[in-house]
Amino acid sequence: MKxxxxxxxxxxxxxxxAVCIATxxxxxxxxxxxxxxxxxGSGYRPGESFEESSVIAGSLSSGAYILISAVTDNDENxxxxxxxxxxxxxxxxxxxxxxxxxxxxxGDRNKNSYITDxxxxxxxxxxxxxxxxxxxxxxxGNEYALRNYSDSLIYEYEPFSDSEYTGDAETASDYAPGGRxxxxxxxxxxxYLRVNRDKAEQLLILWQRAQSATDGALRGxxxxxxxxxxxxxxxxxxxxxxxEDDEIHLMxxxxxxxxxSILIMFTAVIPIFLEVAASINMPxxxxxxxxxxxxxxxxxxxxxxxxxxxxxxxxxxxxxAQRCLVCRAASWIWRLFIRILKxxxxxxxxxIGAAYSSxxxxxxxxxxxxAMLAASVVYMWITVAISWLTGALLYEGDxxxxxxxxxxxxxxxxxxxxxFKTLKGYDGIRAGLRRIRNGETDHxxxxxxxxxxxxxxxxxxxxxxxxxxxxEQSVKSERMKxxxxxxxxxxxxxxxxxIINYADLLMQETLQPEEANDYVKIIAQxxxxxxxxxxxxxxxxxxxxGSEEAELESIDYKLLITQAEAELDGEIQKxxxxxxxDLPDEDVNITADGKKLSRVFENLIMNAIKYSLxxxxxxxxxxxxxxxxxxxxxxxxxxxxxxxxxxxxxRFVRGDSSRTGEGSGLGLAIAKSYTELMGGxxxxxxxxxxFKAVIEFRLG
Amino acid sequence: xxxxxxxxxxxxxxxxxTGIFLKAEGYRVLEAHDGLEALDMLMxxxxxxxxxxxxxxxxxxxxxxxxxxxKKNIPVILISAKSEDADKILGLTAxxxxxxxxxxxxxxxxxxxxxxxxxxxxxxAMEKPSESVITINGLSVDTESKTVTRDGIDIxxxxxxxxxxxxxxxNPNRVFSxxxxxxxxWNEDAAVNDNTxxxxxxxxxxxxxxxxxxxxxxxxxxxxxxxxxx
Numbered sequence: 001m002k003x004x005x006x007x008x009x010x011x012x013x014x015x016x017x018a019v020c021i022a023t024x025x026x027x028x029x030x031x032x033x034x035x036x037x038x039x040x041g042s043g044y045r046p047g048e049s050f051e052e053s054s055v056i057a058g059s060l061s062s063g064a065y066i067l068i069s070a071v072t073d074n075d076e077n078x079x080x081x082x083x084x085x086x087x088x089x090x091x092x093x094x095x096x097x098x099x100x101x102x103x104x105x106x107g108d109r110n111k112n113s114y115i116t117d118x119x120x121x122x123x124x125x126x127x128x129x130x131x132x133x134x135x136x137x138x139x140x141g142n143e144y145a146l147r148n149y150s151d152s153l154i155y156e157y158e159p160f161s162d163s164e165y166t167g168d169a170e171t172a173s174d175y176a177p178g179g180r181x182x183x184x185x186x187x188x189x190x191x192y193l194r195v196n197r198d199k200a201e202q203l204l205i206l207w208q209r210a211q212s213a214t215d216g217a218l219r220g221x222x223x224x225x226x227x228x229x230x231x232x233x234x235x236x237x238x239x240x241x242x243x244e245d246d247e248i249h250l251m252x253x254x255x256x257x258x259x260x261s262i263l264i265m266f267t268a269v270i271p272i273f274l275e276v277a278a279s280i281n282m283p284x285x286x287x288x289x290x291x292x293x294x295x296x297x298x299x300x301x302x303x304x305x306x307x308x309x310x311x312x313x314x315x316x317x318x319x320x321a322q323r324c325l326v327c328r329a330a331s332w333i334w335r336l337f338i339r340i341l342k343x344x345x346x347x348x349x350x351x352i353g354a355a356y357s358s359x360x361x362x363x364x365x366x367x368x369x370x371a372m373l374a375a376s377v378v379y380m381w382i383t384v385a386i387s388w389l390t391g392a393l394l395y396e397g398d399x400x401x402x403x404x405x406x407x408x409x410x411x412x413x414x415x416x417x418x419x420f421k422t423l424k425g426y427d428g429i430r431a432g433l434r435r436i437r438n439g440e441t442d443h444x445x446x447x448x449x450x451x452x453x454x455x456x457x458x459x460x461x462x463x464x465x466x467x468x469x470x471x472e473q474s475v476k477s478e479r480m481k482x483x484x485x486x487x488x489x490x491x492x493x494x495x496x497x498x499i500i501n502y503a504d505l506l507m508q509e510t511l512q513p514e515e516a517n518d519y520v521k522i523i524a525q526x527x528x529x530x531x532x533x534x535x536x537x538x539x540x541x542x543x544x545x546g547s548e549e550a551e552l553e554s555i556d557y558k559l560l561i562t563q564a565e566a567e568l569d570g571e572i573q574k575x576x577x578x579x580x581x582d583l584p585d586e587d588v589n590i591t592a593d594g595k596k597l598s599r600v601f602e603n604l605i606m607n608a609i610k611y612s613l614x615x616x617x618x619x620x621x622x623x624x625x626x627x628x629x630x631x632x633x634x635x636x637x638x639x640x641x642x643x644x645x646x647x648x649x650x651r652f653v654r655g656d657s658s659r660t661g662e663g664s665g666l667g668l669a670i671a672k673s674y675t676e677l678m679g680g681x682x683x684x685x686x687x688x689x690x691f692k693a694v695i696e697f698r699l700g
Numbered sequence: 701x702x703x704x705x706x707x708x709x710x711x712x713x714x715x716x717x718t719g720i721f722l723k724a725e726g727y728r729v730l731e732a733h734d735g736l737e738a739l740d741m742l743m744x745x746x747x748x749x750x751x752x753x754x755x756x757x758x759x760x761x762x763x764x765x766x767x768x769x770x771k772k773n774i775p776v777i778l779i780s781a782k783s784e785d786a787d788k789i790l791g792l793t794a795x796x797x798x799x800x801x802x803x804x805x806x807x808x809x810x811x812x813x814x815x816x817x818x819x820x821x822x823x824x825a826m827e828k829p830s831e832s833v834i835t836i837n838g839l840s841v842d843t844e845s846k847t848v849t850r851d852g853i854d855i856x857x858x859x860x861x862x863x864x865x866x867x868x869x870x871n872p873n874r875v876f877s878x879x880x881x882x883x884x885x886w887n888e889d890a891a892v893n894d895n896t897x898x899x900x901x902x903x904x905x906x907x908x909x910x911x912x913x914x915x916x917x918x919x920x921x922x923x924x925x926x927x928x929x930x
Contacts, residue, residue, distance in 0.1 A: 486782070490755065493781035494711050497803040501717030504806045531803045535783065555923030559878055563920055566898025581895070594922030 005243040013238055017305065019231040024301030025294040027224035028272055032279035032290050034217035037210045039280050044210035046218060089199020232305065240313040248317040254310045257325045265307035268300040376415075383411045418450075425453025432460060441468035482547035489538040496534065499527045536666035539599075543673035550593040550678045557588040557629065557697070561620060564601035568609070575609045577635075582621040588629055590697045596674040600682075603667035604633045604693050611691065613638040624699060631695045641691060645684045668693070703817055704728040704746060708738040708764070709753040709779065714802075718751065721806045722813065735759025739767055747774060749817055751809075754780040754791065762794050769795040775816035779804065798916075811910045818851040834869045836930055839908060839917050841869045850908055860885065861904045864897075868918060868928045877925035901926055 006012060038044055092104065195203070240248040256264075275293045282289060314320040321327040362370065387408050393401035425448045432445035441464055445457040503524040511517050542548045565572075565579055572579055608618045618635040648668055668684065671693070675682035681696040705727045707715045712733065719729040730745060732738040734756050741747065750768065754761035765776055775798075778791040783801040791799050798812055819838040832844040838851045846862055848855040857865060863885045868876065876884075878897040883889065901920070905912045917928055 490781040493802045498713035500803045501806050560923035562895045563898050566895045566902055569899055598922040
């Protein structure tokens with residue numbers, strides 16, 4: 001567990017990533033250094049010995065180049081630019097084969113001393129023998145030099161071949177290097193060159209330095225590569241894994257499609273190769289320049305490694321194919337292909353079948369429509385054909401054409417007439433619908449003779465008559481309801497009248513036994529209550545049945561409340577209550593039925609009188625806010641109110657469930673019904689012993 | 701002279717019990733139980749007042765009333781279970797002098813009968829009314845002596861009450877708002893939100909009306925004002 005924790009830990013991965021980048025940068029730096037060392041002056045190549053290296057040969061070749069620019073002095077002797085030769089450490093011996101004249105810049109006229117054994121080079125220096133005989137160069141003693149440098153020398157020397165300059169010194173001078181006219185070619189000379197000891201040592205030091213630097217750098221590259229690979233393998237292994245579980249975790253960077261990652265990876269690798277290639281022209285000791293490139297290599301390798309790891313993660317997570325754009329495109333195309341195949345081979349036949357069967361069904365069910373359609377198509381074609389014929393004949397000036405024109409007009413006029421008739425029928429239907437909508441339910445739409453619209457008109461007429469029947473029924477039932485209420489109320493009132501009368505008569509008598517007088521009193525009392533009850537019941541039933549209508553007019557709300565309160569002044573004083581009216585100063589006008597609204601307030605005030613605690617105050621507040629004016633009648637109840645605020649306004653519900661005392665229990669029901677009939681809102685609120693009736697009306 | 705009252709109602713108990721109350725007042729009482737019977741009785745008897753029910757078999761109250769009015773000018777009080785305004789208006793326009801809804805208070809009915817009879821019987825004997833007297837439905841205000849009578853009975857009003865009543869009597873059918881009355885009677889602007897006028901009106905009504913809960917004279921036009929209808 002612990003190993004896993006360390007193995008997959010973030011810092012471990014980070015370290016490996018850093019190692020990757022560092023080694024990549026290091027390898028690129030080393031490669032650059034090696035290449036630039038090799039390419040510069042020292043002439044070192046891995047695996048070559050100093051003798052084989054190009055550096056000696058290069059020195060000698062430059063010496064040879066100086067020699068070919070030898071000039072002839074006044075005595076017709078070839079002379080070399082000794083200064084230059086000496087500075088490049090070249091010693092020479094030249095012998096004219098014709099004259100036997102010998103030239104040297106060392107004074108050593110022993111030819112053999114220039115021909116030194118190649119193994120002895122560090123002691124004696126190198127030499128080069130240049131010979132030209134019969135226009136062909138040859139060399140003795142040093143095959144290597146010849147092998148390596150003859151080509152370039154021959155090339156350089158070629159312009160001075162005999163065929164081009166002999167016999168005309170003036171012309172030949174034009175070709176001479178350096179432009180000197182007195183130049184002479186080294187014809188007939190045999191020339192030996194060697195690098196003197198000092199120069200050879202100098203070159204050796206350079207070579208050796210390059211050798212150590214290059215070899216070191218080259219040895220470094222495989223090391224870097226090995227470390228890089230190790231780190232990369234570790235990273236590939238650990239990528240996406242976390243110590244806490246076995247899942248593969250993808251990061252935000254991994255949302256990049258793998259194809260794109262691959263592309264980025266290759267793109268990032270390219271600059272690294274370019275850098276290595278560019279080091280060919282870089283001086284070996286330009287470390288700063290190389291540092292920049294190493295940094296670039298680091299950045300590029302970081303990108304490449306990141307992309308690689310992303311790809312690896314997808315591979316491990318088995319999401320590579322799924323995320324891969326190419327795969328996606330392929331699978332989409334495949335699915336599309338399958339769908340197209342399915343559609344073509346499965347759905348299409350079905351659709352064709354369905355269309356065929358629906359056409360068949362239509363044909364069998366709506367034969368008349370099909371026939372009509374077919375007939376109108378045929379009619380149209382006939383019309384067109386005859387019109388065309390008419391036109392043709394008219395053009396020909398045929399006498400028949402006049403007759404045909406008439407037929408054409410008739411043919412065209414027929415459908416136009418049909419269309420006009422249909423439109424007229426349509427207008428009739430619209431007008432009829434509007435009248436029915438506006439309440440003329442028994443209106444009948446007249447048939448106008450158009451086959452299309454008459455059928456519709458017939459249907460609408462049916463609906464209309466059904467509607468008018470329904471309306472009639474509802475009116476009738478409404479009327480019956482109202483009548484029922486009136487009749488029941490009448491049937492109750494008539495016997496009640498007798499009861500009240502006789503009770504009253506009995507009250508005037510002195511009865512035996514004495515208790516009978518009390519009994520009669522109770523009968524009188526209860527019959528009066530019954531009277532109130534029937535009248536209230538009548539009112540509330542009427543309001544609820546909808547047969548009551550409010551006569552709305554503009555009303556001074558404040559005045560009405562004052563009037564209602566004043567009407568009941570006697571009762572209020574009898575009950576020992578104080579009424580406090582809190583009315584606003586400004587006028588308050590509402591649209592209501594004065595009589596009904598006064599009844600509402602009468603009921604509320606009576607309610608307050610009946611159910612208020614003695615000696616308390618009753619408040620009637622009128623307040624307006626915005627469009628709404630609210631009236632509240634508040635009193636302190638003389639009993640414990642345990643009813644529901646909504647139920648109390650229902651018929652026959654009273655606050656005290658014992659159902660004794662005065663009142664019909666309909667007062668609040670009537671108040672609510674009347675308020676709502678006038679478009680207001682009425683509700684009850686209780687809070688402890690506070691009873692509050694609220695009436696809301698719209699202003700104006 | 702004993703005055704005769706005809707009670708017409710299809711409910712026998714109502715005619716009987718009402719008859720007892722009226723007899724106790726010293727009137728002669730006749731009973732009929734439908735419209736035709738009532739009309740027959742009116743032909744054969746001398747009758748001074750008719751109490752007429754509306755919903756009756758054979759001939760209903762309204763038709764009976766209309767027939768009756770073709771010949772007679774005696775007071776007719778309609779007694780009906782129909783309590784709606786429309787019914788009252790129909791009855792009064794058909795020629796009734798008063799309208800009482802069932803179930804009624806017998807003593808109130810008696811008071812109304814008495815009032816109607818007094819008005820009817822004193823009308824002929826009454827001397828030509830002087831110009832200073834305004835009379836509406838039996839309620840008279842003498843603007844000179846500042847006295848008020850209803851059907852000959854004196855009514856005592858306070859000066860303010862009298863002024864209000866006179867104002868309304870002088871302008872019958874005109875609706876006065878509380879402010880109007882205040883301005884005319886007190887000669888000053890009304891105090892806001894004051895129920896003084898309303899209370900005075902109530903007091904006047906208690907004195908002038910037979911049943912103050914169903915006023916005949918000063919009517920409350922709710923939310924608008926007060927007026928006396930002629």
